[in-house]
Amino acid sequence: MSTLRLEVVTPEKKVFEQDVNMVVARGVEGELGIMPNHVPLVTPLKIAPVKAKVGNSETFIAVHGGFMEVRKDKVVILAEAAELGADIDLSRARLAKERAERRLAQKQSDINARRAELALHRALNRINAAGEKE
CATH class of the missing domain: 1.20.5.440 (ATP synthase delta/epsilon subunit, C-terminal domain)
Known part of the structure; x- marks a missing residue:
């Protein structure tokens, strides 16, 4: 199964960096499911959890606004603030x-x-x- 790199970055630190199978995020126009080789895009994000899927497991990241840039093999989320669900x-x-x-x-x-x-x-x-x- 192919993967893409997901990075979640805030002004203070890199919150998450891992190869994932799918990213689900809520943009201002609605929910987006991003898989490898997705069409490139940049979109503002709402205050909502981002889901990173790796195989059968899911990791949730609380993203408090910002932007998501999607490239062929990488998703970068530049967030005002973010934290792993497990750390909350x-x-x-x-x-x-x-x-x-x-x-x-x-x-x-x-x-x-x-x-x-x-x-x-x-x-x-x-x-x-x-x-x-x-």
Whole structure:
């Protein structure tokens, strides 16, 4: 089975680098399944988990926005922030989700609603990448 190289990079570090069979990511236009020899493209990414498939196993990476560049034999994700699902502290992510939901429910003028929405999306992304469905 053919593979392609997946690299997930943030401004701070390289989060993931491995040969994979398929990459599934959520771009702004919808979900993308990338396999070896895919047509080249560049797309902005939503805050959503990226799935890397190797044989029958799957690795999830919480990607918090950025861009994905697809080449014939390589996918590079330049993310604002990213972390492996296995490294995520679920209790901390759940607390962040609850905090963001409380801020959104308060509807106070001093609370930046957009910022709270983004915090909620990031928390849900982390929870999903860690293997729990919300």
